[in-house]
Amino acid sequence: MGLHSRQAERVDLALRPGVDAYAFVCMDDFSISPAAEPPLDDSQIACLRDAMVPYAVDWRRRQMLFTLHASRDFAAGHAFLYQAQREQAQQGVLVSFDALDALFPASLPPTGVTFLFSVGRCGSTLAADLLGAVGIPSASEPGVYEQLVAGHRRSWLNRRDRARVIRATTRALSAFVGEPLVVKLRAQCTIVAREIAVATQGRCAMILRALEPWAMSTYRAFGQWPDNRPDELAWRYANAVRVFDVLTRAGRRPQLVWYEDMLRDPATLLQAVGAQAPVSAPQQQALAATYQRDSQEGLSIGRAGSSARMHADVLQEFKHRWARQAPHRLLHRYGIADRL
Known part of the structure; x- marks a missing residue:
């Protein structure tokens, strides 16, 4: 099953001010906008897979947000993974639930x-x-x-x-x-x-x-x-x-x-x-x-x-x-x- 552009999309992320440090994560923690880069094809999305870290889901829209990180130890020094994601994530990938099994x-x-x-x-x-x-x-x-x-x-x-x-x-x-x-x-x-x-x-x-x-x-x-x-x-x-x-x-x-x-x-x-x-x-x-x-x-x-x-x-x-x-x-x- 291929990943169509509407099923997986690279996005830019900006943490919204005032996010509660201990609250459950949610999609609204970030301001999400389409990335400036051209849309990614199936092979490019698949190549990003090993840099994708799960962050949050939107159950009604049936989407999952992954933050992108180049370093595997990006969370070093943080007690919780989501803290490091909030502090460092600048880009991510939005993936439809229907595309998760393929990815x-x-x-x-x-x-x-x-x-x-x-x-x-x-x-x-x-x-x-x-x-x-x-x-x-x-x-x-x-x-x-x-x-x-x-x-x-x-x-x-x-x-x-x-x-x-x-x-x-x-x-x-x-x-x-x-x-x-x-x-x-x-x-x-x-x-x-x-x-x-x-x-x-x-x-x-x-x-x-x-x-x-x-x-x-x-x-x-x-x-x-x-x-x-x-x-x-x-x-x-x-x-x-x-x-x-x-x-x-x-x-x-x-x-x-x-x-x-x-x-x-x-x-x-x-x-x-x-x-x-x-x-x-x-x-x-x-x-x-x-x-x-x-x-x-x-x-x-x-x-x-x-x-x-x-x-x-x-x-x-x-x-x-x-x-x-x-x-x-x-x-x-x-x-x-x-x-x-």
């Missing part, structure tokens, strides 16, 4: 992708940095997977389109970043974890953290937002455990990584993502250096920027809510209860 066919990777899910505030950004220290490619919080969450309750969305977008996003990241690829996902993506895992047949891993330190860290980073009420926090952790069960029953049981174990030894993380090669002496030094710095340094959610404190009465309310909402049967089935 990123099933014959392309991934052959070895791991999706790293988490409940949030449990070291997933550190995990991505640790993987980088030993040379394992990772993509930290690609925005398209987050848009699946935003569209989760839209009944008009075509399931076939969603699966096509998931596969194209994963293949594009594998082609650009390299393999074996680890995709570190935002905590909200647990909502669509099964959909992602089934569409890609990828390996899954999940990071959890002891309950009370997790709640206090979440509160410290974000304060009492509407989503950080004690009852909401309890629901969020319980939901992560249920997602673990859902993935297991779908035949994609996640490798479980505990934050506390990862802090002591990166081996638990490396095993979870299927790393086989022994860690060299230079990599050991790189790992030690990674542990010494804040993976979210410079962000408001980093150590220096976190200021809110979870008072004793709020913590007590959270514990009360957790006792009522906890999926006790699943906690014991998967050996999670003993670690909380």
